[in-house]
Amino acid sequence: MRDRTLSDRAYENILSKIMDGDIPVGGKLPTEQVLSSELGVSRPVLRQALKQLREDDVIVSRQGSGSFVKRRPEGAILDFAPIGSIADIQRTFEFRAAVEGEAAYLAAERRTDSDLNELRASLAELDRCIAEGELGVAADEVFHVAVCNAADNKYFVAARSSMKSNILTGMNLTRNLSLTKPQDRMKLVQAEHYEIFEAIEKGDRDSARNAMRAHVENARKRIFEG
Template structure:
């Protein structure tokens, strides 16, 4: 690996660490909801990192809708992730899980678009069956991590390009980790949360069934981006 690549990977790793450190202090209330974060200079000093590394961490927090930047004013906390998230994943793995969702939203969106164009009747039947298996699991109040993963895998099969399935299989542990968190959190919400998630799956199925590649791409991207954001919604406040 070149020196430039090594330095870039090290910066990305440090950026992930600072992302998680800032997230942790937001979650514990050090930086309160609807308040301004310290200046970049102060944050660099507090976390002992350079400004580029800090800015990478802040960019990730903006992407995850935890903070927002106001021109000429600084960064503000707009979401305090619920501590329920930590019941299902340690803070040290959250950055990777969020970036896995981000990666999947692009990869699987294209797989869904290809599936709409290329799927066979047998492959469509497999997608529908996987969708119905999730319905059955939801009705039984099951976690359904395996059923959810099988649904996404069936769509990559229908793309008829084995590289999509290969990538999902390589990422199975990370993908299931993210699914496990979001589905556990959904079970802490009213039934409408699981219904919302399943409606997103249904929209994907319908687009693939109708052969609408643009709609399939959009539906998959929307679903995975929503899943990434839902990870920080935690449990409903009235349960606390």
């Protein structure tokens, strides 16, 4: 756990350097030796942080050449989430992909007409939010909770509920960032919701799981889209 906390801190420190422009896009990160010394962490801890930055598509590693900045996350992120919370938000998305992916799988098998009506209503409310330029965090949350309810297993709802404040922080960040983009961005997110719903409606378990996991993973990556 201590290593995880240290690697999160190293991740956020490197991310901050990139966002501040200290290391420009295309620029090479200092060597592991230099970075670990600068950040006061061991090489294994630093590697965990670099691995997370690669997964977030912020840096790219080239064999024998080191790591380079692939893209610079926009400063608007810090308007909605302090730098110290970003690693935690990303970790929450990992949790959600696992839990909600399996919930969607079971929802496709067990959903009732009432569940489908609840999902349709939440999608309609999200459509309204998009049309009227509203944030839509509450409606987004209702949709995802409805998928867990449709799985007909109280532990999916309980597990997700235990992380509710973290989940809402992530949703608030991603939807606020989407509002700063052309409306097509929100429509893309909504299309992913419809793909999940249609798979559940058809009873296609694998497609429901894959659509949900892709949606949550895309949300995680969209945080750093410039």
